[in-house]
Structures are given as structure tokens and as C-alpha cells.
Amino acid sequence: MGVKMQSNEERKANKITFIVILIIILFFIFTLIFSYNFIDNSSNNDHSQLKSPEDCYPKESDKAKHDSEYPVEGLSWSPDGTLLAASSENDGFIVWDTNNWVKVYQNDRRYLFPTSFSWKSDGSLLAVGRNMRGICIFDTSTWEPKYHLEDGIDMVQKLSFNPDDSKLASANFQDKIKIWDCNNWKLIKSFKAHNDTIKQIDWSPDGTMLASSSWDNTIKIWKTSNWKLYHNLISHKDHTEGVSWSPDGSKLATGSWDDTVVIWETLNWTESHIIHENYTSNGLVQWNYNGKLLAVNSFSEIRIYDTSSWNLISYLPGHNMGTFSFGWCGIDNRCASASTSNQINIWEYEQTSNSFKLERQLELIFD
Numbered sequence: 001m002g003v004k005m006q007s008n009e010e011r012k013a014n015k016i017t018f019i020v021i022l023i024i025i026l027f028f029i030f031t032l033i034f035s036y037n038f039i040d041n042s043s044n045n046d047h048s049q050l051k052s053p054e055d056c057y058p059k060e061s062d063k064a065k066h067d068s069e070y071p072v073e074g075l076s077w078s079p080d081g082t083l084l085a086a087s088s089e090n091d092g093f094i095v096w097d098t099n100n101w102v103k104v105y106q107n108d109r110r111y112l113f114p115t116s117f118s119w120k121s122d123g124s125l126l127a128v129g130r131n132m133r134g135i136c137i138f139d140t141s142t143w144e145p146k147y148h149l150e151d152g153i154d155m156v157q158k159l160s161f162n163p164d165d166s167k168l169a170s171a172n173f174q175d176k177i178k179i180w181d182c183n184n185w186k187l188i189k190s191f192k193a194h195n196d197t198i199k200q201i202d203w204s205p206d207g208t209m210l211a212s213s214s215w216d217n218t219i220k221i222w223k224t225s226n227w228k229l230y231h232n233l234i235s236h237k238d239h240t241e242g243v244s245w246s247p248d249g250s251k252l253a254t255g256s257w258d259d260t261v262v263i264w265e266t267l268n269w270t271e272s273h274i275i276h277e278n279y280t281s282n283g284l285v286q287w288n289y290n291g292k293l294l295a296v297n298s299f300s301e302i303r304i305y306d307t308s309s310w311n312l313i314s315y316l317p318g319h320n321m322g323t324f325s326f327g328w329c330g331i332d333n334r335c336a337s338a339s340t341s342n343q344i345n346i347w348e349y350e351q352t353s354n355s356f357k358l359e360r361q362l363e364l365i366f367d
Contacts, residue, residue: 056107056128056136056145072338072364075327076117078126083140084327084336085126086344087114088364093128095143098334101360105143108366118159118168127168129156135170137185147185158200162224163207171198177212179227189227193220199241199283204266205249213240213283219254221269231269235262241283246307247291255283261296263310273310288328288335295335297326302337304356314355316347334359 074087083104087093092108107114113131120126125146126138135156137147155173161182162169168180175198179189194214201212209230210222219233219240233254242255251272252264261275261283275296284297287307294305302316302323316323316337325338333349335356342364347356 053136053145053148056138056148071324071340072342072344073325074114074116075325075336075338075344076119077327077329077334077336078119078123078140079121079330080123081329081331081334083123084346085117086325086336086338086362086364087117087128088342092366093117094364094366095126096362098329101362103367106366107143115156116159118161120161120165121163122165127159127161129159129170131155135159135168135180149180149185149187157198160201160203160210162203163205167224169201169203169210171201171212173197175214177201177210177222191227193222194218199239200243202243202245204245205247211243211245211252213243213254215239217256219243219252233262233264233269235271236260239283242285242297244286244294246287247289251291253285253287253294255285255296257283261285261294275305275310284326286326286328288333289330293333295326295328297323299323302326302335316345316356338364 072086072088074085074093076085077083082098083095084098085093085095092106093114094103095105096102097104114128115131116129118127124140126140128136128138130136132155135149136145137149138144139146156170157173158171160169161167166182168182170178170180171193172178175192175194175196176190177193177198178187180186181188193212194216196214196216199213199215201210203210208224210224212220212222217234217236217238217240220229221231221233222228223230236254236256236258238257240254240256242253244253246252250266252266253261254264255261259276262271263273264270265272286295287293288295292307294307296303296305300323303312304314304316305311306313323337324340326335328335335347336344337347338344344362344364346359346362348359349356
């Protein structure tokens, strides 16, 4: 049988059909790539960008009314221990000189909505996370806002400069972690880290890993060289709140609403100790400056543990409405605790009695 030759019309029709199919395939591939980038938000597709710092200034038209008490959302000592910053989500923030406890700065912009702090290691910059619309970076020599990092409308839950100050990590109230380049303040990475609200982030002391905790009950360890998941720590049976590296990086403490604190050995990521608390814990944990003490935050008090024996050595009461925030000083064993009112307690460690005494009380009240 002879082979039937195609006519010119048939060849032309087949060519057109091939081109149409090729266009459809290319369109489908392009759609997949676009959708992946949109969902992953790995660059600037989520509208995160550097903006004018004007939005960080207090204005007379929207100053806080100060007609009610709000929880102290954030407490953070400067790296040299000379300043303490405290924020109220609805009332702005105040910075005190810890030598004489005089206010050196207050920003009472009602719509700043500060939620968290992170200091540059030399204390020259203070990053302030906001309940909405990003991060304000303040120059601490003048207390002028230098940069405003637009971060959409999500609450910035936590902030953390990495150890060499080259990057700033932020975690939003949803499920994303964002990494900012501190040389030009551009967003260099954004990724979905959890399946629920992220509550805490903390860089390892050498900067090679970032730990994150979430209400999805997990702790995740991220490799900062490529931002790939390195370990997924599953131990807690309820929301995980706290995550904190020991100063030497050999241990990681994690806390949960299940009333347990787990101490992980970071060499092999095994559980070396579990603190079982017979009280209602909110899961916040934090090592002191030399790693000899660990603070665990409950809804009524702060408990201090000796990390060599894991014995409870002290507890910090004093808040009528429960504890909400806590922060160690980075150079000694002073610490600050705050309540769901505007009260802040400053504690000092007495080594002879192995206990803490209340040094003074502050109030987050604007002049």
C-alpha cells in the first residue's frame, strides 16, 4: 500500500494545531511557575519593601489616649544593659536609662502598635515590630526612625538580629518567617515555616541555625545557609510558645502550654531533660547571659531553674494580674517581668542567698 501524502492545507492545519498546543503548554508552565512564586513569597511578591520612616513618627492626631491599661507586650534590655525598652500593643513604647531609671525616649503613637523588639549587638539600632504594617528601625543615638520595613498587614510577632547583625529575621502572626538584609534593608527571603501562628524565633549563637516555635505544636530548626528545614522537633502536646538557645549553643530550651519545658542537646537533637510543671505555664523560656539559669514564665509567676541540676531555685511573684513578658539583662542577672496591666518589675539576683529581690517597679505610663 502506498503512503498517502498530506496536502498543503493539511500540513498547514497540523502546523497551526501544533503551535496552539505548544502555546497552551507554555501557558500552563508559566501559570504553575507564577503560582509557585506567589504562594512561596520567596522574594518581594508579598509587598514587603523599604518605605519612608515617616509612618514611625508619633503625630498629635493619633497619640494614645492612655485611658486604660494594656498588657506589656515586649521587654528588651540593650546589649550593654544600660537601656530597657517596654511596649504596650495599644500605647507605643518607652525606653529607660537603667542607671537612673529616667525615661530617655517615648513613642506614644497610638497606631504604632509595637509588639516586639530586637537590638543590634552594638546597641546603635532598635528594631520595633508592629501589630500591622511592618517594622520600624530606630537610631538609638537620636531616637529618630531611620527605616520602615513594609510587611503587609500581618502582625509582626517576633524580631531577631542575627549574631553578626547582617540579617534581621521577623515572624508574623500567621505562618511566615522573613529575612531582611541589614545592609540595604531589602527582603531577601520569605517562606512558610509552620501551619499555625509563629510565637518565637531565635538564632543559634553561631548564626548557622534559626529555631522557631508555633501553635502547631512543633519546634523547627532552619539552616540559615539555604533556609531548608534541618530538624522538626515534635515532643510537645500543645501549643509551643518559647524557644531559646543556651549561650554556648549546646542546648535548646522549648516551652509549651502542655506545662513542660524540654531541654534538647543540639549535638544530636535528643531530649536531655524535661521539666514537668504542676502549674499553668504559658511556655515562655529564656536562658540568662551565662547559661547557668533558665527562666520559665507562667501565668502567675516566673520560675528560675539552676541549669546544672535543674532544681527550682527561685520564683518571681508580684503581679496581681499575671505575668505576660520577661527579659534577662545580657550582662548580669538582672531581669524584668511585666504583667497584663502596665506594671514592670525589676529584679536583682543575690548570689549569697541564691534568690532574687525586687529592685524597683516601673509603670508603662506616658508623659
